Amino acid sequence: MDYKKYIAQKIEIDGFSCEEIETFIEIPPEKSVGDYALPCFRFSRALKKAPNIIAQELKEKITPSGVIREVQAVGGYLNFFLDRTAVSLDVVKEILDSGEKYGSQKVGEGKTVCIDYSSINIAKPFHIGHLSTTVIGGALYRIFNFLGYKAVGINHLGDYGTQFGKLIYAYKNWGSREEVEKGGIKELTRLYVDYHAKSEENPAMDDEARRYFKLIEEGDSECVELFNWFKEMTIKEVNKIYDLLDIHFDSYAGESFYNDKMQVVVDELNEKNLLVESDGAKIVDLEQFNMPPCIILRSDGASLYATRDIAAAIYRKNTYDFYKCLYVVAYQQDLHFKQFFKTLELMGKTWAKDMVHVSYGMVSLEDGAMSTRHGKVVLLEDVIRVCMEKALKVIEEKNPSLENKEEVAKMIGTGAVIFGALQNNKIKDIVFSYDKVLSFEGETGPYVQYTVARCNSVMAKSDVDYSEFNVTEVCDSEYNLAVALANFPSVVLSSAEKYEPSFVTRYAIDVAKAFNRFYLDCKILNETGDRKKFRLALCDATRTTLKNALSLLGIKTPERM
């Protein structure tokens, strides 16, 4: 519920449209000066008048009516005071009517958004370095769906490359079916790490590994079978984590899927005279765009990352006819995406403008970067497990009679991990620390979940029917909470526009704070009549809004905790 438009319609300024004025209206830093304000400085030049005079003249032309209760001219500002009671009642009623649809919109109807995220490597462990792409992508997936778009989640599997020849070599020489079945990805990683240790002394192994990889490509039944086994095992194992994080995909078409789709790309580039030979390689020259060239074919004729990405982009456009195609990939690859988007543009793909690199910061450990090959990683399943254990401990302390402790601890533990990962602007680097994810107080996931549990608790203790309510005045805490709740739809919208799930995370904190303040100031169960009904309705509206916000992030809300 946004009253900016409503207010803008009451204002007339020569040379400025109603829409323009609407964008100029802002919310004052201090609520005592007004609920909305129009700074008049920018009109000064056009109207050839001092801002304070403009504000004064505008004030005299507006007669307060409807939800506008009072207008004041203060310096160069035109300040509006709303009928806070009417506003609060409207907001709460709307939320209760909308329920789990509150905040959802139709702006995206008929449009498809492809989101490439998580994109795991086969036979590699899922560590905290994969967390950002997974939860950012997952949140965007839900946010776009919430806005009416059709989101298509794509897990662009890393399932192609010599490393799989190495893995097969290791498996055949010192691995066993039993061990791999028992150990899963951990065992595959062990084989891979061992391979590197041994191949340093025996470089001939690499030739063998390359041979095995070639056999996979040629369709050798034994190698393909092994490879598919590794692939299925990886996906099955990672799915357990995806379930916890509420992550879903519509396609697992990975690198190998595009093997037979790259030649046409090369042909097309050739036809369009975009390919240039340089040091034996085939490149697209991007010098005039102030970028290094995009390499399409190696000097040995093999395709590269960019070739595959171009093929994948074209495939996605043909298959899904997307409105936007997002790539949730860390900022290390900024240049790569600029190059490959530019190449698409040069190929005459008008939709190249719809390609978006959703770039985010890196995760490192306190003692430096992670490395799978050196075993220096923090596994996500370990982090989640430790958080769950901590949650369980806290429950035993604070609420030992809780029924489904394990289940609740799971929600809290994973909630803390997801919330922490989505809390800051995505471009910020993160240094992982257990202290930080294990903090359940202050601006954290558990804090927001706890707020919902408080709402539930209050409502469970009352059997008053609050479907109809009416009050004639509201206090500051009630009004501030209602305003916070009202902001949800616009927060969802801007988080999609900026591809920034942290807007939703921060918003959830704002609402939780407003509620907890309200909870302190306003007794609910002791009240009677309409006041009680209104406050119960506020609780319900808070719960609904927070649940909706958290579910966009992939976080579940326990009834009690």
Next chain:
RNA sequence: GCGCCUGUAGCUCAGUUGGAUAGAGCAAUGGCCUUCUAAGCCAUGUGCCAGGGGUUCGAAUCCCUUCAGGCGCGCCA
């Protein structure tokens, strides 16, 4: 060397398209549960918004420049 990103309180970070006195959380100190879940709330202090120029009625926000850190810069993905 070139390009991109980042720099705000002791720490981690917010700060919408330039707007009113720069805000939270953590940490510290002191308060608040015989009454709705204390994973909560209240109070207290902290700033050369990295430095320097400029544009503007007005700059943490825009432009230029310096410094510090991160990432990237042809056959890995």
